[in-house]
Amino acid sequence: MEAAIEPESKNLRRGWTTGTCAAAASKAACLALLSGRFPAAVEVTLPGGQRPGFALAMEDKGEGFATAGIVKDAGDDPDVTHGALIMSTVRRAAPGSGIVFxxxxxxxxxxxxxxxxxxxxxxINPVPRKMIGQAVVEAVAECDGYESDFEVEISVADGERIAEKTLNGRLGIVGGISILGTTGIVIPFSCSAWIHSIWRGIDVARAAGLTHIAGSTGNTSEKAVEAHHGLPEVALIEMGDFVGGMLKYVRDHPVPKVTIAGGVAKMTKLAQGMLDVHSKRGLADLEALAKLAAEAGADGELVAKIAGANIVSHAFQLAGEANLLLGDRIAALAWQTAAKVLSHPQIALEILVFDREGRLIGRTGFTPSNHFEPSPASATS
Known part of the structure; x- marks a missing residue:
C-alpha cells in the first residue's frame, strides 16, 4: 500500500508513486540506451497531465542494456516504499514485440x-505500465528514433524485505513489492490505497471460488474470526476502518457469505451507524451505549457507570461483570447498519464482536442482507 488514512493537514507534502518512479527510471534508461548518455534529470507525464522531474540516483550501462534508478519520495506519507531505489533496465526486444515487462x-x-x-x-499494475510505455515513447522521440520494441525490467532494492510489510503475500504476489499508482501522486495518508487493497483481496477470494469471506477491523479480530470459522488466509480481508468501502464492493461483486468482525469499540460505532470507524470520524456514543444497556436489562447504577466509562472497552467490561449480554445487542445493530449497504438477497451477512483478547462476546446469525433483522446467533454453524 502506498497510503493509509485521511490527512491531518492539507499542508502535508505529496510524493510520487512507485509507478511514477519506474516510469522516470525507464525513460532515463531508454535515453541512455539510444543515445549513449544518461540525462541529468528526466521528466515524465502523469495520468493527470502533470510533468514532474526527477534526478537519477544511479546509472549503469553495458552491452545492449542501460539501467537507471530513482529514489522514491513519498512526501509526508508513512509509506513502506519511501526511500526505496526503483530501477529500470531497458534492452531492445524482438521486432514486433512492443514493450515487454x-x-x-x-x-x-x-x-x-x-x-x-x-x-x-x-x-506492475496497468496504469504504471501505461506510464512506462509513454515514458519510453517520449525517450524515443527525444532521440529522433522510431523504435518501439523494448524489454523493460523493473527492480527494487531490498524489495523482498519491503514486501513483508505489505499485503502482497496474502494476495499471492511473491518475490517483492508491486509497482502501483493510479494518479502517479501519493497523497499523504490517503485512504484510497487501503480501499483498493480491500477490493483486490475480494477479487482474489472470488477468483479462488471462495463462498465465504471475512472482513476484520484489526489483527486480533482477524485471528479470532480465522479460528472461529477455520477460514483460509485468502478469505481474510483486512478492511481496517473502512467497513463501508468493503461492503459496497461486495454488494457489486457478491460473495454468498460475508462476516464482519471487529473489536467492541469499532463494532459499537458500526452499530451507531458509522461505516468509517476510524477514531477521527468520531467516538462511539457512550450515552447511547448506556441506553442500549438499559434496554438489555441493566439497572440504573450500571447504566450510569456505562455512560461515564472512560472508553468503550471499559463499558463492556462493566457489562460483562454484571453478566449483561451487551455484545449481542451491538452485533444486531451493527448488522442492520451493514445490511443497509449490502441489501442483497444472495449475500448472507454475519457480525462477530470480539474483546481485546479475541474472545467472542457478540454475534448474529448469517441472514440474507435484504432482510430487516438478523437471525439469532444460534442459527450460525
Whole structure:
C-alpha cells in the first residue's frame, strides 16, 4: 500500500508513486540506451497531465542494456516504499514485440487469479505500465528514433524485505513489492490505497471460488474470526476502518457469505451507524451505549457507570461483570447498519464482536442482507 488514512493537514507534502518512479527510471534508461548518455534529470507525464522531474540516483550501462534508478519520495506519507531505489533496465526486444515487462529482483510476480494482471505476470499494475510505455515513447522521440520494441525490467532494492510489510503475500504476489499508482501522486495518508487493497483481496477470494469471506477491523479480530470459522488466509480481508468501502464492493461483486468482525469499540460505532470507524470520524456514543444497556436489562447504577466509562472497552467490561449480554445487542445493530449497504438477497451477512483478547462476546446469525433483522446467533454453524 502506498497510503493509509485521511490527512491531518492539507499542508502535508505529496510524493510520487512507485509507478511514477519506474516510469522516470525507464525513460532515463531508454535515453541512455539510444543515445549513449544518461540525462541529468528526466521528466515524465502523469495520468493527470502533470510533468514532474526527477534526478537519477544511479546509472549503469553495458552491452545492449542501460539501467537507471530513482529514489522514491513519498512526501509526508508513512509509506513502506519511501526511500526505496526503483530501477529500470531497458534492452531492445524482438521486432514486433512492443514493450515487454519483466520483474527484476524485488518486484513481485502474480500467482493467483483475480488481480488486474493474470498469474505469471510481473506485478506492475496497468496504469504504471501505461506510464512506462509513454515514458519510453517520449525517450524515443527525444532521440529522433522510431523504435518501439523494448524489454523493460523493473527492480527494487531490498524489495523482498519491503514486501513483508505489505499485503502482497496474502494476495499471492511473491518475490517483492508491486509497482502501483493510479494518479502517479501519493497523497499523504490517503485512504484510497487501503480501499483498493480491500477490493483486490475480494477479487482474489472470488477468483479462488471462495463462498465465504471475512472482513476484520484489526489483527486480533482477524485471528479470532480465522479460528472461529477455520477460514483460509485468502478469505481474510483486512478492511481496517473502512467497513463501508468493503461492503459496497461486495454488494457489486457478491460473495454468498460475508462476516464482519471487529473489536467492541469499532463494532459499537458500526452499530451507531458509522461505516468509517476510524477514531477521527468520531467516538462511539457512550450515552447511547448506556441506553442500549438499559434496554438489555441493566439497572440504573450500571447504566450510569456505562455512560461515564472512560472508553468503550471499559463499558463492556462493566457489562460483562454484571453478566449483561451487551455484545449481542451491538452485533444486531451493527448488522442492520451493514445490511443497509449490502441489501442483497444472495449475500448472507454475519457480525462477530470480539474483546481485546479475541474472545467472542457478540454475534448474529448469517441472514440474507435484504432482510430487516438478523437471525439469532444460534442459527450460525
Amino acid at each position: 519483466k520483474a527484476g529482483r524485488g518486484v513481485g510476480t502474480v500467482t493467483r487469479p483475480g488481480l488486474p494482471l493474470p498469474p505469471g505476470e510481473p506485478s
